[in-house]
Amino acid sequence: MKLLLFTGVSLWSLASARSSASVVQTGSISTPAGTVEITKEEQCACRELRASFAKNVILPGQANYTEQTKDYYWDVRADLSPACVFVPETADAVASAIEIFSSCNAQFAVRGGGHMNYPGSNNIDGGVLVALSSLNSYTVNKDSIDVGPGLNWYNVYTALESHGRVAIGGRMKTIGVPGLTLIGGFHYFNNKYGYAMDNVLSYDVVLGNGTQVTAAKDSHPDLFWALKGGANNYGVVTKFTLKTYSVPKVTSTIQMFNESAFPQFFDAMCHSAMVDEEDPTAAGMIATVSYNVTTKVASASLLGVQEGVSMPPSKFANFSSIPATMRINNVTTMGQWSSELDSPKQMFRVMFSHKTMKPDSETILSIYKAWKAAVEQISDVEGLYPTFVLNEITPSSLRVANTNGVGNVWGLKAEPLMIWQFSTGWALSQDDLRVEAWSQQLTERLHAINQEKGIASEFVYMGDAGGWQDPFVGFPAENVNRMRDIRAAYDPSKTFSRLNWGGFKLGM
Known part of the structure; x- marks a missing residue:
């Protein structure tokens, strides 16, 4: 059974529409959305790149332009129109490109996998896109x-x-x-x-x-x-x-729960985050609640993986004790498991918003209820696909950086935390501002309640953050x-x- 994932949610259909930009005109690019102006600085960069790397530069209207500027991106909102695309094949070519951008004073973007989901994070209108897809050895x-x-x-x-x-x-x-x-x-x-x-x-x-x-x-x-x-x-x-x-082997579990089991589900999540072992068995999960705005039905999913061949996987015993609508355990490999978990590109416009807190299952349940009620405010948005995602941060996961002699920029103490996230998909650009404002306002209101309770953390994880959030505020x-x-x-x-x-x- 192949699962299509939208931030951890099982999806059973895929529909995407793509459009391509037209050939560059002098000083501008014509696109279905309008005209993107190109300055002399970006013209300089594209010209210099073509002089040195002709076969690695793609202009609007040429073959592969649409692939590089749209098809590689997860979020439809990231589909932008660069003046040219540079696809380097070596580190030396990347170095030459950076020198060119500096000398031309040209704006540029860099794309790896294309999964960061807010406009401008890894693509650019009118500048140069450096697509790293050929650096794949x-x-x-x-x-x-x-x-x-x-x-x-x-x-x-x-x-x-x-x-x-x-x-x-x-x-x-x-x-x-x-x-x-x-x-x-x-x-x-x-x-x-x-x-x-x-x-x-x-x-x-x-x-x-x-x-x-x-x-x-x-x-x-x-x-x-x-x-x-x-x-x-x-x-x-x-x-x-x-x-x-x-x-060499891992044990996986796929578990689905209806809404009556949510209090137990959130309890199990918080318990997992708070477990503190000096030498733990490696195990973790993707935990998500999806809500169908048409049927008004909510369901929770757990996709868990544990090192070794324990069957069923022992680290998920608290979840396995909850009555489930589906439960599948399997011994496999990490490669085989990941082959079944797809996150379709170009499926939605997507907005992330999240905050972090100390694990507290009653508060998480109240956040879920507030989110579900608030979804009704935007239920008329075409293609609305709302999900509520939880990610645990365990003390042992943070202790690695605190004891390895290097550390990391997060600088977090070895204590349990829980990230609660709203991931919202929708179809039309005309709803962008509405969905973004809704998500930001709801997130901040609920975070303020947690601040009053004294259980809020200011840590923001970049991978699940909205473009409006500032992750550096949560660093020391x-x-x-x-x-x-x-x-x-x-x-x-x-x-x-x-x-x-x-x-x-x-x-x-």
């Missing part, structure tokens, strides 16, 4: 793997499968390696091995002046630390070396100041804050 080592930023996590898991090893990366197959790794990285095995960022042994980075460096524990250690959750504030990573672990102030100092040292011309503005950027 890998090398399997004894206890690590070198991967290019053009790979997704399914590529990584299948590359390691014959070796009986796994890397700590994304939970859905189409998520790209670079974005998830640079913002933190939720995986099923966080509770034992930490986050994706905690498992990077080295980064090959192109800096804002075109210089290439390798950041590791004993080479540019300040940059090495800053890249662990610091997003795209420092350069373009052209290779990640990831630690791997011997996990000393970490943010250190990140700014590192940015000033490695990107003094501010290439990655002045010319590359997409994604979550440090303030000045």
